Amino acid sequence: MTETVKPLLIKRYASRRLYNTETSDYVTLDDISGFIRDGREVKIVDLKSGDDLTRQYLLQIIAEHESRGESVLPVDVLNDLVRSYMSPDASVVPQFLKSSFDMLRDGQARVLENINTINPMSKMPGFEVMQAQQEAFMKAMTGNIPTPWNGMGGGDARPAKGGGQDESLDAIKQQLAELQEKLSKLK
Numbered sequence: 001m002t003e004t005v006k007p008l009l010i011k012r013y014a015s016r017r018l019y020n021t022e023t024s025d026y027v028t029l030d031d032i033s034g035f036i037r038d039g040r041e042v043k044i045v046d047l048k049s050g051d052d053l054t055r056q057y058l059l060q061i062i063a064e065h066e067s068r069g070e071s072v073l074p075v076d077v078l079n080d081l082v083r084s085y086m087s088p089d090a091s092v093v094p095q096f097l098k099s100s101f102d103m104l105r106d107g108q109a110r111v112l113e114n115i116n117t118i119n120p121m122s123k124m125p126g127f128e129v130m131q132a133q134q135e136a137f138m139k140a141m142t143g144n145i146p147t148p149w150n151g152m153g154g155g156d157a158r159p160a161k162g163g164g165q166d167e168s169l170d171a172i173k174q175q176l177a178e179l180q181e182k183l184s185k186l187k
Contacts, residue, residue, distance in 0.1 A: 007041035012053055018044065033061050 009021040010032065020027045035042055036058075044053045065072050073081075084093035 005041065007043040008035055010042055010044040011047045012044060013047050019047075029057065029061050029064060032057065033065075036061075 010027065011019045011021060013019060018027050018029075018032070019025070020031075032042055032044075042054065044057045045051065046053055062072050081093060
């Protein structure tokens with residue numbers, strides 16, 4: 001069972017200043033954006049009314065990135081989002097987006113889990129550097145979306161074992177044994 005991490009509570013004062021309750025200091029939208037990039041969930045509430053303002057501030061963070069030329073979403077996606085808000089019918093867009101990001105996190109977790117557990121090359125010199133580069137690449141490609149493998153999501157990321165996987169694993173083991181033999185001869 002995975003442990004649920006309590007979101008970081010940010011309180012908004014009447015002066016519109018944002019207060020981090022964990023560190024007892026004021027924060028900016030850039031600070032909050034950094035917490036989220038690091039995989040932390042945040043909850044922003046109005047101190048006086050207790051209203052949850054999280055969505056409003058997350059949208060503001062996205063809008064600020066867009067205004068600086070850091071394209072977060074393509075224009076056609078933004079148009080579809082606006083249309084979904086204007087539609088009188090219940091929109092499927094929010095559920096579709098949630099499902100899409102869930103699938104992206106799950107796929108990223110499976111790729112990295114395969115790198116970490118199934119790869120017999122992990123005993124090869126320099127493998128750790130290569131593995132770190134692959135993880136950095138995956139984070140860059142997915143915007144560092146939190147995943148189960150790094151403790152920020154939930155669920156089991158281990159892929160199901162298949163019949164063809166054992167054959168390819170044996171072939172990789174054979175290649176690794178040959179490489180190790182060549183390396184030992186070089187020494």
